[in-house]
Amino acid sequence: MAKRAIIPKDMTGLYQSWKMAPGSEVDGFVFLTGFNGAGLDGTTSPDAATQINTAFDQVFSVLSEGAMNARNVVEVTSYHIGLKDHLEAFKAIWAERMCEPYPAWTAIEVAGFASEGVVVELRVVAHR
DSSP states (O other): EEEEOOOGGGGGGHHHHHHHHHHEEETTTTEOOOOOOOOOTBBBBHHHHHHHHHHHHHHHHHHHHHTTGGGEEEEEEEESSSSHHHHHHHHHHHHHHHHHHHOOOEEESOOOOOOOHHHHHHHHEEEO
16 A cells, blocks of 8 residues: 655645644545644634635645545535534535536534634545
């Protein structure tokens, strides 16, 4: 089994400080680290839609670094604080950012995240 890390330049700090790859590829499958609504600079918008877009931006940065895009995404698990409060916003952004054939998606309500003020995190699996 050959494994390789996928690390966009602006995420090198994550790789070094957290000792985790933004993306890890094995046998054509790419497993992404959970990306949340906090920017890479640590700032978090109080607006749920902005956070959702921030999380998707980070996901697509890793996919792009690995020469992939939304068509390669096969499964997404989204974790939410206040899911019912921003589900419609999430669905609208999902519709803008994802493409057919749509990946499998599970949304889960959680109690909290490591970053203060975050309301969403995405776990993504893609396939080359």
